[in-house]
Amino acid sequence: MCLVFVCDEDERMISRQPAPGSCPYCGGMIHAIDVKSQWRFCFLPLYIRTKKKYYCSMCARCLVIKY
Template sequence: MCLVFVCDEDERVVSTQPAPGACPYCGGMIQTMDVHTQWRFCFLPLYSRNKRKYYCTICARRLVVL
């Protein structure tokens, strides 16, 4: 007998927009990206979450807001 578990994570960018301020590393413009994340088990959605991520447009670093 063999059991196969199929798990999948789907990330979809919902929108992007400019954010106020400048990158502390290079001084570039900061973009805000709204991401919809969905975990699936055997094609059934288990968990869904919306996240907001910040990143620099010049050096492409992901920035963390405290």
């Protein structure tokens, strides 16, 4: 039996800049990272999305912004 994965997701960091504020857990500096994610099916790109993620530089936690 042979399993072949035909779907793939690739995430790449585009840019990184400091964000205002501090981490609520440790008080460290927050970085805003622009990430480009791409879904592929049989090596053909189906969906490309750019999103912003926030990380603490000291404790390396991913922070979620609630509106």
